[in-house]
Amino acid sequence: MSKDKEFKLLFSVPVIVAALGYFVDIYDLLLFSIVRIPSLKALGVPAEDLLSKGEFLLQVQMGGLLLGGLVWGIMGDKRGRLSVLFGSILLYSLANIGNGFATTVSQYAILRFIAGIGLAGELGAGITLVSEILPTRLRGYGTAMVATIGLFGAVLARFVAKEFDWQVAYFIGGGLGLILLIARISVFESGMFLKVKETGVERGNLLQLVSSWDRLRKFLGCIFIGLPIWFVIGILITFSPEFAKIMELKDPINAGDAVMWSYIGLAVGDLSSGFTSQFLKSRKKIVLLFIILTFVFVCVYLFYPIETSSAFYVKCFLLGFGIGYWALFVTIAAEQFGTNLRSTVATTVPNFIRGTVIPITMLFQFLRGEMGMIYGALTVIIVTSIIALIALSAVDETYSRELNFVEKD
Numbered sequence: 001m002s003k004d005k006e007f008k009l010l011f012s013v014p015v016i017v018a019a020l021g022y023f024v025d026i027y028d029l030l031l032f033s034i035v036r037i038p039s040l041k042a043l044g045v046p047a048e049d050l051l052s053k054g055e056f057l058l059q060v061q062m063g064g065l066l067l068g069g070l071v072w073g074i075m076g077d078k079r080g081r082l083s084v085l086f087g088s089i090l091l092y093s094l095a096n097i098g099n100g101f102a103t104t105v106s107q108y109a110i111l112r113f114i115a116g117i118g119l120a121g122e123l124g125a126g127i128t129l130v131s132e133i134l135p136t137r138l139r140g141y142g143t144a145m146v147a148t149i150g151l152f153g154a155v156l157a158r159f160v161a162k163e164f165d166w167q168v169a170y171f172i173g174g175g176l177g178l179i180l181l182i183a184r185i186s187v188f189e190s191g192m193f194l195k196v197k198e199t200g201v202e203r204g205n206l207l208q209l210v211s212s213w214d215r216l217r218k219f220l221g222c223i224f225i226g227l228p229i230w231f232v233i234g235i236l237i238t239f240s241p242e243f244a245k246i247m248e249l250k251d252p253i254n255a256g257d258a259v260m261w262s263y264i265g266l267a268v269g270d271l272s273s274g275f276t277s278q279f280l281k282s283r284k285k286i287v288l289l290f291i292i293l294t295f296v297f298v299c300v301y302l303f304y305p306i307e308t309s310s311a312f313y314v315k316c317f318l319l320g321f322g323i324g325y326w327a328l329f330v331t332i333a334a335e336q337f338g339t340n341l342r343s344t345v346a347t348t349v350p351n352f353i354r355g356t357v358i359p360i361t362m363l364f365q366f367l368r369g370e371m372g373m374i375y376g377a378l379t380v381i382i383v384t385s386i387i388a389l390i391a392l393s394a395v396d397e398t399y400s401r402e403l404n405f406v407e408k409d
Contacts, residue, residue, distance in 0.1 A: 022126055024122075033256075037054075140274050192404055235364055295382075
């Protein structure tokens, strides 16, 4: 294939629309972390309850992601990748518009749960579609591009939250989703999926994942590889103002700026890990490197002494870069399984990881009461890193794997 044709494939409509979909997804997913404090204050939450109520709402949103990952993943294999791309963005767009009208914490929680369900479908369906339409040698570049463009949604969310009230920020997010919904009319379905659909092979059956130890091992391995990622995002970044107080910084830390700089780092990391995996022709070696980097940068975040907010945001950028194997680990999940289970796995895996914020938060809450925030966080990153390294050994190297196959019992 000529360089010109490869370029056109990488920048084809499905790839661009998948990237923009993830852009809006990240905008809406991270908006709560950015507007957590002003929105809860506006709803009358006392200052001493901002952390606990924020943890509660984060857990509710992640619970929605967990449920949505199952629903959209199965639908993607049974009904097609496009059905998920249309349905998920419509649900979370409407939920986020509704979020702007919330007047109580209970209403806030219900709408974050619904939005979480909708947000669950975007990344897995997009990565699955892009992986199936691109040739083997371009897959890593394509999925890295989707993630890199998508992650800058956090940057837009921060700028919007700075310029507008928190309700308007939610309205804008919902409006962007509805606009993108129109753009998706021109996207075509995966040819691999259509061929499998014609054969009558059973698709989207979760029981197939647990009926074989080999499949279950790989599925669990794909999930637990990402544990350090959502500890960093869900705890260290979301509650960065509270960590900054413990570190006795002279300047106040804005959660929105912490999110923005960490996601800029994450975008750079995703681009670096994706391209490096193509150059070295290995997924697992790069994931191993980035798990180690994440651990090192978390230790820097927790213990390296600083005095200014600028230095703190540099730490946030480093944390983001360290967890910049996000797109790579979702790509690994998509490449592990056949076409009749690929959407189920690629969609459930990132959302199960997001859902682990619930037990991780509970563990952190316990440890911070026993050990304090700093050493509680250190203990959690040690545990999650060890689990991730063990999980990495359970998955296959999939760099050169052809994806035109199905899972059979």
